[in-house]
Amino acid sequence: KNEVEQSPQNLTAQEGEFITINCSYSVGISALHWLQQHPGGGIVSLFMLSSGKKKHGRLIATINIQEKHSSLHITASHPRDSAVYICAVRDSNSGYALNFGKGTSLLVTP
Amino acid sequence: ETGVTQSPTHLIKTRGQQVTLRCSSQSGHNTVSWYQQALGQGPQFIFQYYREEENGRGNFPPRFSGLQFPNYSSELNVNALELDDSALYLCASSRDSSHGYTFGSGTRLTVV
Numbered sequence: 001k002n003e004v005e006q007s008p009q010n011l012t013a014q015e016g017e018f019i020t021i022n023c024s025y026s027v028g029i030s031a032l033h034w035l036q037q038h039p040g041g042g043i044v045s046l047f048m049l050s051s052g053k054k055k056h057g058r059l060i061a062t063i064n065i066q067e068k069h070s071s072l073h074i075t076a077s078h079p080r081d082s083a084v085y086i087c088a089v090r091d092s093n094s095g096y097a098l099n100f101g102k103g104t105s106l107l108v109t110p
Numbered sequence: 111e112t113g114v115t116q117s118p119t120h121l122i123k124t125r126g127q128q129v130t131l132r133c134s135s136q137s138g139h140n141t142v143s144w145y146q147q148a149l150g151q152g153p154q155f156i157f158q159y160y161r162e163e164e165n166g167r168g169n170f171p172p173r174f175s176g177l178q179f180p181n182y183s184s185e186l187n188v189n190a191l192e193l194d195d196s197a198l199y200l201c202a203s204s205r206d207s208s209h210g211y212t213f214g215s216g217t218r219l220t221v222v
Contacts, residue, residue, distance in 0.1 A: 041147075041215055042215035086152060097143065097166060097168055098145075098153075098202075098211070102152045
């Protein structure tokens with residue numbers, strides 16, 4: 001069983017909709033990352049969280065350490081938001097590696 | 111900021127051959143980690159280098175090896191390639207563990 005689970009696996013939304021992607025993890029962590037991956041492979045780091053909430057433009061990320069759960073929200077979604085969104089955690093015991101979820105494939109249609 | 115550059119972008123190799131993938135880290139980043147991403151899966155940690163020393167390794171066999179150079183660029187070497195080694199290989203650099211990562215665009219390796 002993967003230590004990091006994301007839901008949903010696939011998501012289709014209409015332009016303008018509010019989108020939520022969820023991430024649950026089973027280990028103690030020192031940090032959680034939200035990443036965006038476009039076709040072709042390149043990964044862009046969106047957020048690094050260890051507590052609370054962060055906002056950047058139309059993107060909001062929250063984390064609940066006690067519940068081992070994080071959410072990524074996209075407000076006023078746009079077709080250019082279409083990508084794979086990946087949650088990754090740094091295990092507080094290992095200190096090195098990121099453990100990745102399988103990603104959520106988002107398609108925003110006009 | 112120069113970002114992280116990986117080369118080559120695509121590569122086709124034959125089973126049994128050896129391959130070297132390269133990563134140029136972002137300026138000021140002394141930590142680099144390598145990941146393997148199979149199709150439809152999340153990336154899997156291969157290993158990490160800090161100031162030219164390997165300081166962490168995932169569940170990959172010894173035929174996966176690496177180097178980090180004084181300018182913090184790095185290489186991933188894979189010997190005796192197998193068909194299952196076909197994947198996207200990503201490198202990521204970081205200033206230190208309290209900072210985020212900058213990822214490269216990856217090298218897509220196909221083993222035939």
